[in-house]
Amino acid sequence: MTSNCIGSVDLSCLEVCPVDCIYAIGESEGEPLMVVIDPTECISCSKCVPECPVEAIMMDSVVPEELKPWIEINAMHSERGDLDGPAEDRAHEHQDIADAAQAVLDREKAA
Numbered sequence: 001m002t003s004n005c006i007g008s009v010d011l012s013c014l015e016v017c018p019v020d021c022i023y024a025i026g027e028s029e030g031e032p033l034m035v036v037i038d039p040t041e042c043i044s045c046s047k048c049v050p051e052c053p054v055e056a057i058m059m060d061s062v063v064p065e066e067l068k069p070w071i072e073i074n075a076m077h078s079e080r081g082d083l084d085g086p087a088e089d090r091a092h093e094h095q096d097i098a099d100a101a102q103a104v105l106d107r108e109k110a111a
Contacts, residue, residue, distance in 0.1 A: 002063070002070040004056035005034040013048035013057060022048060026099070036074045 001022075009032045014022045021041035026033025037048075037057070049057050060071055 001035055001037050001074055002056045002058070002067045004054040005052075007033065008054045008056075009034060010051075010053050011035070012051045012053075016047045016051050018045060018047065019043055036076075039071075039075050 009024065011024065011032070013035060014020075014024070019041055021038045021043075022035050023038065024032035024035050039060075044059065046059065049059075051057075063071060
């Protein structure tokens with residue numbers, strides 16, 4: 001998941017994931033700020049790729065150099081453990097990851 005996802009969350013990728021490795025995190029105006037893919041759970045089936053209307057999902061092997069930091073941001077999720085429970089609880093538990101994503105986005109805009 002890359003910066004295109006921030007603020008443009010279309011959750012259809014969650015619906016097609018056969019292993020439930022995509023998680024909504026953060027919050028902006030009552031909606032998830034973005035989604036992340038847990039690389040430890042993902043089976044690389046690519047079913048989510050065509051579902052993303054903002055082209056934020058791509059396989060690690062084709063991520064352009066300028067978007068490589070997003071691989072680490074997604075991996076930060078797996079370091080936190082499972083996000084069971086209501087979606088609104090999950091969003092708040094991982095706000096720091098969403099904050100990291102926003103910081104990367106801010107740096108990209110400033111560059």
